[in-house]
Amino acid sequence: MALMLMLMLAVSGSQAKGKNDSENQAAISKTLQASAAAWSRGDLAAFMRSYEDGPATEYVKSTGPVEGFEAIRDMYASRYGNGSGHAMGKLSLELTNYRQLGAAYAIVTGRFSLARAKADGGDASGVFSLVFHRSAAGWHIIYDHSS
DSSP: OHHHHHHHHHHHHTTSOSTHHHHHHHHHHHHHHHHHHHHHTTOHHHHGGGBOOSTTOEEEETTEEEESHHHHHHHHHHHHOSSOSTTTOEEEEEEEEEEEOSSSEEEEEEEEEEEOOGGGTOOEEEEEEEEEEEETTEEEEEEEEEO
């Protein structure tokens, strides 16, 4: 389903290129930096503001998809705690590629680094692919594949 969505958006995206791309990329980058800062201060609720609050928002992990905003929040809470800050560690995100997919969608790829105490799981790093949707409330993640 997600692949079909991305293909449909890519076709419509070829008509949406223009001067707003840099503004949209800056807004998405700002959203990502705010989410990393929230994570790093142990604020799970603020971190989750980068995700669209809806049942179709999806996170893909090695064991399969997690569907819905609440389920994604619960997954993070069970893995990293409810915002104590200790288990969450310090998160940094680097956006490496940005592509506008129509007027209201974009896909970004990048790298994450998570610095944590060994007792909290140790350091982790990897890559991510995110599909963002723009609504009246701003840019939010609707699809997250991080590994």
